[in-house]
Amino acid sequence: xxxxxxAAGPWVETVADLWPGAEVSFPGDGSGRADRELRFLPNAxxxxxxxxxxxxxxxxxxxxxxxxxxTAKQRLARAAGAAAARTGLPGRTLRDRITVRGGGPSVxxxxxxxxxxxxxxxxxxxxxxxxxxxxxxxxxxxxxxAAAFVKVGDNAATRALIADEAAALEHLAxxxxxxxxxxxxxxxxxxxxxTLLVLSPLPTSARGRRxxxxxxxxxxxxxxxxxxxxxxxxxDSGFWEAVRAVPAALDDPARAARLGAVIKEVEARHxxxxxxxxxxxxxxxxxxxxxxxxxxxxxxxxxxxxxxxVGFDLVHYRLQERTRRPGPSPYARRPGxxxxxxxxxxxxxxxxxxTLDLYLLALCCRYQRxxxxxxxxxxxxxxxxxxxxxxxxxxxxxxxxP
Numbered sequence: 001x002x003x004x005x006x007a008a009g010p011w012v013e014t015v016a017d018l019w020p021g022a023e024v025s026f027p028g029d030g031s032g033r034a035d036r037e038l039r040f041l042p043n044a045x046x047x048x049x050x051x052x053x054x055x056x057x058x059x060x061x062x063x064x065x066x067x068x069x070x071t072a073k074q075r076l077a078r079a080a081g082a083a084a085a086r087t088g089l090p091g092r093t094l095r096d097r098i099t100v101r102g103g104g105p106s107v108x109x110x111x112x113x114x115x116x117x118x119x120x121x122x123x124x125x126x127x128x129x130x131x132x133x134x135x136x137x138x139x140x141x142x143x144x145x146a147a148a149f150v151k152v153g154d155n156a157a158t159r160a161l162i163a164d165e166a167a168a169l170e171h172l173a174x175x176x177x178x179x180x181x182x183x184x185x186x187x188x189x190x191x192x193x194x195t196l197l198v199l200s201p202l203p204t205s206a207r208g209r210r211x212x213x214x215x216x217x218x219x220x221x222x223x224x225x226x227x228x229x230x231x232x233x234x235x236d237s238g239f240w241e242a243v244r245a246v247p248a249a250l251d252d253p254a255r256a257a258r259l260g261a262v263i264k265e266v267e268a269r270h271x272x273x274x275x276x277x278x279x280x281x282x283x284x285x286x287x288x289x290x291x292x293x294x295x296x297x298x299x300x301x302x303x304x305x306x307x308x309x310v311g312f313d314l315v316h317y318r319l320q321e322r323t324r325r326p327g328p329s330p331y332a333r334r335p336g337x338x339x340x341x342x343x344x345x346x347x348x349x350x351x352x353x354x355t356l357d358l359y360l361l362a363l364c365c366r367y368q369r370x371x372x373x374x375x376x377x378x379x380x381x382x383x384x385x386x387x388x389x390x391x392x393x394x395x396x397x398x399x400x401x402p
Contacts, residue, residue, distance in 0.1 A: 008044040011125055014135050015050070015098050017154060020192050022103025027096060034099035038123065044096035050123040053097065057144030062122040065204060068212065068286040107191070111139050111150065114187045114198055119147050134158040146201040148186055153195035157370070161302040162197045168304035175226050180219050180296050202297035204290040212286065217344045219296050220313045224278030227306055234354070235271035239308050246365040258387055259368060265394035266361055270354040280305055280312040285320040308362065311342045311355040331386060334360070334393050360390055
C-alpha cells in the first residue's frame with residue numbers, strides 16, 4: 001500500500017483484508033493492468049462507497065437503495081444518479097481509485113461459493129467515529145442484481161455484534177411479524193480471520209414511501225409482542241437485574257460508581273412502577289427501514305433485545321429523527337415531551353416518564369460497555385454525556401423541570 005490519506009487509509013486496509021495476499025495500491029495508477037479497480041464515491045477525501053470500475057449496472061444498483069429517511073428530493077436525486085450510473089459516465093469521472101493485483105481467493109470468491117453464483121461487491125464502511133465501524137458489502141451479480149448484504153466482523157467488538165444479529169434474525173425467522181419483513185441469514189461463519197454474516201437483500205424503491213413524520217407504531221407493537229408481553233414491577237424485572245449488573249462490569253471505577261449512583265436514584269423513582277415489557281429492535285431509525293409494496297422492510301438487528309420496557313423503540317426513533325435537525329443534539333438535555341411521544345402506545349404520563357428515563361439509562365449502559373478499547377473514544381464521550389444528563393436529572397426532585 002502506498003500514499004494513503006487519513007480518510008482513505010481504513011478503506012485501503014479493508015480492501016487488503018478482502019483480497020488477501022494481493023498487491024493493493026492507492027492511489028491507483030489507472031493503467032488498466034490491475035485485476036480489480038475500485039473507485040471512491042464521491043472521492044477519497046470523503047468516501048461513501050467503493051464501486052467496482054467497469055460495472056455500470058452494479059454501480060446503478062448500489063445507488064438504488066432507499067430508506068424512509070430520504071426526502072422526496074433526495075429520492076429523485078438518487079434515482080437520477082442511478083440512471084446516470086448505468087451509462088458508465090459517472091464511473092469514468094471518479095478519479096480516486098484503489099487497484100488490486102494478484103493474491104489468493106478473495107471475498108468475492110468466497111461469497112460466490114456461499115451464494116452459488118458469481119458476485120461483485122460494493123464496499124461501504126461505517127463512520128470513523130463509531131466503535132462498531134465495520135465493512136458492509138453489497139453483493140450483486142455482474143449485471144447488477146442484488147444477491148446479499150454482508151457484514152464483516154474484523155475485530156472482537158464487531159464479531160460480537162454480528163453474532164448478536166445472527167442470533168436475533170434466527171430467533172425471529174420462526175415468528176410472525178405482521179406487515180414487517182426482516183432479512184434471512186444465508187450464512188454466518190469465519191473467513192480469512194474475519195466473520196461474515198451474509199443476509200438476504202430487502203427490496204426498496206423510490207416510490208415505496210410514506211409521510212416522513214409517520215412513525216411505524218403498529219409495527220413496533222408487533223415486534224414488542226413477538227415473544228409475548230409481560231407486566232411486571234420494574235424493580236423485580238429481569239431488565240432491571242441486568243441494568244444493576246452493569247457497573248460491576250466496567251473497568252473504570254469512577255464511571256462505575258457514578259453509574260451505580262444513578263441506577264439507585266432511578267430505582268428510587270420508578271422501581272415500584274408496573275410496566276409492560278416486550279422486545280425491541282434496539283436501533284429502529286428512519287434510515288434502518290423502508291416501505292416497499294405495503295410492507296415495512298427493517299434491517300440492522302444487532303441490538304435486538306427481549307423483555308425491555310415497551311416504548312423504547314418509539315422513543316429511540318423520535319430522538320434519532322431529531323439528530324437530523326439543525327441545533328444541539330436531542331441527547332444534550334432530557335426531552336420534555338415523553339408523554340406526547342409515547343401516547344400512541346397508550347402509556348400513562350407516569351409510565352412515559354419512567355420509560356424515557358429507562359431508555360436513556362439503557363443507552364448509557366450500552367455506551368459505557370462499548371467504550372472500552374482503542375475504538376471506544378467517541379462512544380465514551382456519548383456515554384459520559386448521557387451519564388451527566390441522568391445524574392443532573394436524578395439530582396432534582398421528582399416532578400421537577402425535565
